[in-house]
Amino acid sequence: MIAGGAAQGHEAAERGRAVRMEDVARLAGVSTITVSRALRRPEIVSETTRKAIEQAIESTGYVPNYVAGSLASQRTHVVAAVIPTIANSAFAATIVAMEATLQAKGFHLLLGQSGTTRESEHALISTFLARRPDGFFLHGDRYAPQTRRLLENAGIPVVEGANLRDNPIDMLVSFSNFDASRAMVRHLLERGRRRIGFVSSDPRSNDRARARRKGYLSALAEAGVVVRNEWMRVATLGFGQGGEAIAALLAADRRLDAVFLAGDVLAAGALFECQRRGLRVPGDVAIAGFDDQEISAATCPRLSTVHVPRPEIGRLAAEMIVARLQGSAEVPRRVDVGFEIRVREST
Amino acid sequence: MIAGGAAQGHEAAERGRAVRMEDVARLAGVSTITVSRALRRPEIVSETTRKAIEQAIESTGYVPNYVAGSLASQRTHVVAAVIPTIANSAFAATIVAMEATLQAKGFHLLLGQSGTTRESEHALISTFLARRPDGFFLHGDRYAPQTRRLLENAGIPVVEGANLRDNPIDMLVSFSNFDASRAMVRHLLERGRRRIGFVSSDPRSNDRARARRKGYLSALAEAGVVVRNEWMRVATLGFGQGGEAIAALLAADRRLDAVFLAGDVLAAGALFECQRRGLRVPGDVAIAGFDDQEISAATCPRLSTVHVPRPEIGRLAAEMIVARLQGSAEVPRRVDVGFEIRVREST
DNA sequence: CTGAAAGCGCTAACAG
């Protein structure tokens, strides 16, 4: 049911001044603290007074002021999340689930994009901290030392979701990018591919890309394949980048029999480029992606990819933060959500 | 430059108590209001005291408390945004730009997903309002009357971005879904297509879908084409839905020579399904999309679509809200960002 | 189950 809220039935509203809890209290013939309790824990207030208060809220159109409430209680019921960009649907999938979980538990999401530099990230995180969120979620991988210290000293639960690495700030919910990448390359090798190209974002500026490249190199090394430098390319986000990358790779070595692009969007872009050039996939080249975004199961042929439970990362992060705030004793500090190789038609 | 923040150089921090502005003030030998000013408007404080204050902040690791500041100043510097879901990349594209613009102007974004019912939307908006955001952005189309009243009485700038319609709550930044849809169908007609199918989300529950279907019907009516009921299908989000929709359409009338899917993801899904069935696009059927998301320029063949400047909607919404908060006299109440038909290879 | 008093940590308003 949707509650009313006349907003015109009370003197305060009529004078253009915001209705305060005190106005509601006076109208209901109780004190403000009783209104406060009726709002937050209705079960501890007698039925009669609760009814009177509800009635008063209705007729005044009162909207509580959480800013004041947060200051008094030292609790904001806000979780801040900082991700590189909302435009990347892998991050978005995590945020979708996190927001839904938080909302269901009575929390709100303050969302920010960290941008491309450590400075911008630091500035954002430090101003977010000034809002006194009850918890923090991060999808970054390496922070300026000052940023890390800020977070450590904030005294709130912090969850990181980018990679299963050592030495997290506080809690961690993720998967091993190294293992996942290696597993996909092993799959390619099992399929008889040997000359395998690799495309990812820049390993020098990105922990996950570094882990994935290491996984790629590790699998090839154990199979005795000597990797050539021109088999590896760096790409930023986007279909176009995937197309360009595979084109460059093929130009450098046209005997490549597979390309692993660490991102489904890149992989789909590579597939489309192959179609444009009349190359058969997987006949001429196999193509593999990463993340198992919706597109990889939709293209023709469907893309083999590494499935990662992005929504689960978001949901668990929210649950762990809330559990800690509620004083749960047994909140895990490190959760490996795992991954799965999804073999489809492109390999 | 990244500011330090030792957090261990001061008694307050050492006692585990949060450092307050008063601690900084005492250390710098000034009053709290001077610290407050140095933080918000450094130029009105003398160089000497500013230096002393910066020094004190540095050595104490002070993080300002915006919750207290917001309560005192009645300004939160927060803009709330409510969208149906972050998973839809059209909305995400708007939010990306809005967040970046807000951040650059010193505002933060409180983001929420409205879910599928009016009740959940109302509950979210009313709790968001309790956080006293300075402005509100909405990408919905029809609200419960109580929701609308809540927003109208909030006394803050509100921008809606879903559709260029009459009677907005406050401000509007969008485009005409009706015109855009009609323009695309006219394009299809010019290409000689007559038997044109249409796929969108449910017009009964969605203003935009309704406007788009009307545009479709209008263009066909003026061309003297008699639309058959089985030419229209409803689909929810996703590649799979687009594939299923075109399959159903073709099963109902295999003489369809074009299908307009009001969403690029649906259109791409339809294209992939055609490839799977060995249908030539546009030879056997033309396919058109909506939104001009990145994928439509990437597939093979590339998809003709309606270009909509999603980032501009977000950027303008943020700018209009901030301009109003700064008391600008000339903030437009209605901005038509327009659209463009992008003709590519699929039609 | 209800209330009184005392803040939460800042900034507005006015003064100097």
Add this chain to the structure above:
DNA sequence: CTGTTAGCGCTTTCAG
């Protein structure tokens, strides 16, 4: 350019 005073609108704490 800097300071004093008085709140902002709630919730905590302690009583009853």
